[in-house]
Amino acid sequence: MPDNATAQVIINIPTRKIDKPFSYVIPAHLSAITIGWRVLVPFGNRRVEGFVVGLEIESTQGLKPILEALDNYPWFDNNMLATAKWLSEYYLCSLAEAMRLFIPGQSGIKIQKSYQTPAELDWEHAAILLSKKPAEYRTILTYIYEHGPVTLNNLTKLSSQINPIIKFFLQHKLIITANSINKRGQAASLTVINLAVSREVAADTEKALPKNNTAQRRLLQALLHTQELTTVELRRLAIAPNTVKKMADQGLVTVRNVPVFRNSYAGLNRQAANLSLTAEQLQVLQELIPAIRNERYSSFLLHGVTGSGKTQVYIQAVAEARRLNKQAIVLVPEIALTSQIIARFQAAFDNDIVVIHSKLSVGERYDAWRRLQTGQAGIVIGARSALFAPVNQLGLIIIDEEHEFTYKQEEAPRYHAREVALARAKFAAATVILGSATPSIETYFQALQGRHKLLSMKKRVDDAPMPSVTVVDMRQELAQGRRSVISLPLQDMLTETLAKKEQAIILLNRRGYSTFVLCRECGHVLTCRHCDISLVYHAPSKILRCHYCQEKQAVPDVCPECGSRYIKYFGTGTQKVEEALKGLFPLAKIIRMDQDTTSRKMAHAKILSAFAAGSYDILLGTQMVAKGHDISNVTAVGIISADTALNLPDFRAAEKTFALLTQAAGRAGRGSKTGRVVMQTYNPEHYAIIAGAEHNYSKFYQNEIGFRQQLCYPPYTSLIKITVQSDNELTVHRQASQLAAELTQKLSIADTAIIGPFPASVNKIKDIFRVNILIKTQNLAAITKEIYSMNIVSRNNVIVDIDPVNVL
DNA sequence: TATCTGACGCTC
DNA sequence: AGCGTCAGATAT
Numbered sequence: 039m040p041d042n043a044t045a046q047v048i049i050n051i052p053t054r055k056i057d058k059p060f061s062y063v064i065p066a067h068l069s070a071i072t073i074g075w076r077v078l079v080p081f082g083n084r085r086v087e088g089f090v091v092g093l094e095i096e097s098t099q100g101l102k103p104i105l106e107a108l109d110n111y112p113w114f115d116n117n118m119l120a121t122a123k124w125l126s127e128y129y130l131c132s133l134a135e136a137m138r139l140f141i142p143g144q145s146g147i148k149i150q151k152s153y154q155t156p157a158e159l160d161w162e163h164a165a166i167l168l169s170k171k172p173a174e175y176r177t178i179l180t181y182i183y184e185h186g187p188v189t190l191n192n193l194t195k196l197s198s199q200i201n202p203i204i205k206f207f208l209q210h211k212l213i214i215t216a217n218s219i220n221k222r223g224q225a226a227s228l229t230v231i232n233l234a235v236s237r238e239v240a241a242d243t244e245k246a247l248p249k250n251n252t253a254q255r256r257l258l259q260a261l262l263h264t265q266e267l268t269t270v271e272l273r274r275l276a277i278a279p280n281t282v283k284k285m286a287d288q289g290l291v292t293v294r295n296v297p298v299f300r301n302s303y304a305g306l307n308r309q310a311a312n313l314s315l316t317a318e319q320l321q322v323l324q325e326l327i328p329a330i331r332n333e334r335y336s337s338f339l340l341h342g343v344t345g346s347g348k349t350q351v352y353i354q355a356v357a358e359a360r361r362l363n364k365q366a367i368v369l370v371p372e373i374a375l376t377s378q379i380i381a382r383f384q385a386a387f388d389n390d391i392v393v394i395h396s397k398l399s400v401g402e403r404y405d406a407w408r409r410l411q412t413g414q415a416g417i418v419i420g421a422r423s424a425l426f427a428p429v430n431q432l433g434l435i436i437i438d439e440e441h442e443f444t445y446k447q448e449e450a451p452r453y454h455a456r457e458v459a460l461a462r463a464k465f466a467a468a469t470v471i472l473g474s475a476t477p478s479i480e481t482y483f484q485a486l487q488g489r490h491k492l493l494s495m496k497k498r499v500d501d502a503p504m505p506s507v508t509v510v511d512m513r514q515e516l517a518q519g520r521r522s523v524i525s526l527p528l529q530d531m532l533t534e535t536l537a538k539k540e541q542a543i544i545l546l547n548r549r550g551y552s553t554f555v556l557c558r559e560c561g562h563v564l565t566c567r568h569c570d571i572s573l574v575y576h577a578p579s580k581i582l583r584c585h586y587c588q589e590k591q592a593v594p595d596v597c598p599e600c601g602s603r604y605i606k607y608f609g610t611g612t613q614k615v616e617e618a619l620k621g622l623f624p625l626a627k628i629i630r631m632d633q634d635t636t637s638r639k640m641a642h643a644k645i646l647s648a649f650a651a652g653s654y655d656i657l658l659g660t661q662m663v664a665k666g667h668d669i670s671n672v673t674a675v676g677i678i679s680a681d682t683a684l685n686l687p688d689f690r691a692a693e694k695t696f697a698l699l700t701q702a703a704g705r706a707g708r709g710s711k712t713g714r715v716v717m718q719t720y721n722p723e724h725y726a727i728i729a730g731a732e733h734n735y736s737k738f739y740q741n742e743i744g745f746r747q748q749l750c751y752p753p754y755t756s757l758i759k760i761t762v763q764s765d766n767e768l769t770v771h772r773q774a775s776q777l778a779a780e781l782t783q784k785l786s787i788a789d790t791a792i793i794g795p796f797p798a799s800v801n802k803i804k805d806i807f808r809v810n811i812l813i814k815t816q817n818l819a820a821i822t823k824e825i826y827s828m829n830i831v832s833r834n835n836v837i838v839d840i841d842p843v844n845v846l
Numbered sequence: 847t848a849t850c851t852g853a854c855g856c857t858c
Numbered sequence: 859a860g861c862g863t864c865a866g867a868t869a870t
Contacts, residue, residue: 046858047858049857051860055856059858060857061858063858079858080857080858081857083860083862084857086859100858
C-alpha cells in the first residue's frame, strides 16, 4: 500500500488513559485540513471530536479516515497549541484536557444518544424473548422499529421504567445505539428576507394581489420600503412564516440565514475615560510601550498602591497594542466584582471588546471567540478562562490583581492563570503586565530576581493621601468592659462619617467566623452528616446548611448529643454585625452584601451601584466589599476582625490577611475627601497588621520572605499536593501511606521533602474522605517527570495539584 | 452449571 | 470516557 497523508489527532476525551495522538487518513475532499483543525473521527464504535496536532505521510494500513472537519479554518494556532502542550506537561494533565480549555463549552459537538432496531432483526427470535416479558416490551420495540432512531427522552414518555427495558433490548441485540452528532455553539443566525425580483415587478405584483390578501401586501410594501426584513420585524408586521414561505416558493422573495454575534454586555453603562495621566503613569508607560512595540516576550510587575490608577495604565497599554494591530487579553479575578474596570474598558474601546464571563451560554461564548478569531474584536476581558481565547495576533496579556487566588483553577486541569499567561506570552512573543497593590510573594520575589521588570506607582491619582489607619486592640476594648463587635473608635468614626453625609464600608473577615450552632451544655457543634464541617445557620430561612454539599437541615430543638435544650447560634455573621450597627445607628441605611444577598445574577453589581448612587450609608459584607470598586463618597472603612485568617494553619495566612487589609483600606478616600480606616484585631503586633496599617508592602514582604526561606516554602521551593480519596476511611489512609512510601522510595532527588500523609483540613466532603501528601521541592521539573512516570495521575482516586494554592 | 458483576484493556 | 472481553462470584 502506498504512503498517504495522515493526521495525528488528539481525541477530545478528558481522560489521562489515552494521552497520545491517533493517526487518521485525510480523505481527498478534506485535504485542506492542517494542524490546529477540529475534526470528527471514528473512535472505537463511536464518533468523537479530535484536534489535529500533526501531519505525516505514512502507510495508511489499518487507519480510519477523518469523517468531517468541524470548522472550515484551524481553531488552534501555533502559540495556542504550544501553550496547551506546556500546560499538560507542567500540570500533569492529558493534552486533550489542556486543549479543550480553548474550546467554547469544552467540546464542539454534542452527542445525542438514540436507539433503533438493527436491519437484520430476527423477529421470530424477538417474539420468543418478549413472550416472557410484559406486553409493554413489545409495544416499545414496535415503536422503536416504526419511528427509526429514537432518543431516550422520547422513550421515557412511553414507560416510567424505561431503563431496564432498554438494557434488556441492548443485551439481546434487539436494538442498537445510533448516536447523532450535533455541532454545538454555532453562531446564532438571523433570518433576513429580501426581494427576489425588481422593485417594479414587486410593485406590480402587489397591485395585482387580491384585496383580502393583506399579509402578502404588507410584506411587499415593507420590502419596497426598507430593502430587507428580519424575523423580529415580521412579527411586528404580523406576517406569518407561512406567508413568507409561500412567497419564497413563488420566487418573489429570498430567505437567508445570516450569522449574528450576540452581545450580552451591551446594556452596561459606560464611564468616560480619564485622559490626563499622572507623572507616575507616564513613567510606567514609557517602559511598557517600547516593550509592546518590540514584539518580543517581556513581563512586568506593575506594583501600584490602591488608587494609583493602574486601570488607566492598562487602557493605554492595550491602546498601544491595538495601534500595532495586536490583540490583547485582560484578566480580572472575578467578573461580577469588576464591573467598573469593564465599564472603563468599554468606554475606551467600545465594540473592540469582548467580555467573557461564566454566565455566557456556549453559543454566546462561541460568538465571542469567533469575533476575536476573525479580528472583528481585538480585546478580550474576562476571568481566567479568557486566557484561552483564540486570539491569533496576541500582543499583550494583562493580569489585574495578580495576587488573587481565584486565578488558580481548583478542578482539573489545576492550572494557575498567571503561569499559563506567562507561558502563552512566551510562545506568542507578547508582553505580560501583572498588576497589583499587594503582589503575591512569589511574583514579587521573581521581579526582584529580574524575571519580571518591576514598575512602581507609589502615589494615588491627584496626590490624594492614603487613608489614615487606626488599629484597635480588641483585648483592651474587652478589658474596658466593651463587649460589642463594634469598638469605640469604630463607632466614633461611623458617627462622624454619617454626620458628614459620607459613606462607610464595613468588612467582616468571615474566614473561620461562620455562624455555627453549639450546645451550651456539652459543647457539641452541629456538623454535616456527609462532610466533616460545621453547619451554618441561615437566619432568613431559619435552617442549617452545609457550605460544601449544600445539604439543608432543620435546627433541632434539643442537642442530638446530650438532649439539652440549650442550643445557641454562635459566631459573628454579617447579620449579627448588621443588628449591632442598627442598634447603634437606627437612622442609617445599611445594605448587606454576602452569600445570602448576592446569590442572584449580577446582584453584586446592583448592590454596589445602589450604594454608589448614595441610596445607602453603610455597606456591610464579607471579602467581596473590599474589591474592585471606586466610590468617591466612601471615606470610612471599618474592618471588624482583621486577624481571623491569621490563625489558620496555612502558610499563606499572613499574605492573605495583608492583601485583604490593604485592599479594604484602599476603598477609603478615593475621591477628594481623605479616608479613614479602623482595623479591629486581637493581634495588633502581627507584622501583617502593622504593615497593613502603614500601607507598607515592602515591610510586609521583608518579614514574610524571611519566614518563607526559614520554613522552605514558596518561592524557595515548589509544592505539589497529592490527595487520595475514598469513601472508606481505612482504605484512604492505607492507600495514602502506601503512596507516600512509594514516593519516598522513588523521589530520591536532591532538595525534596515529602510531608504526610495527613488528613485534609476538611477531612470528609460529600461522604468522601481525603488525605493529603505534600511534596516540597527545589526541582519541580524533575519531580513532576518522576510522578508522571509513576503513573499516579491516571489513578482515579488520586489528585495531583502542582503549585497548590490551598495546602490544607 | 447458567447467569451476573466487576476488573482490565483497547480505541488509529 | 464507553464498550467489549474475560474471569471469578453467585444463584439455580
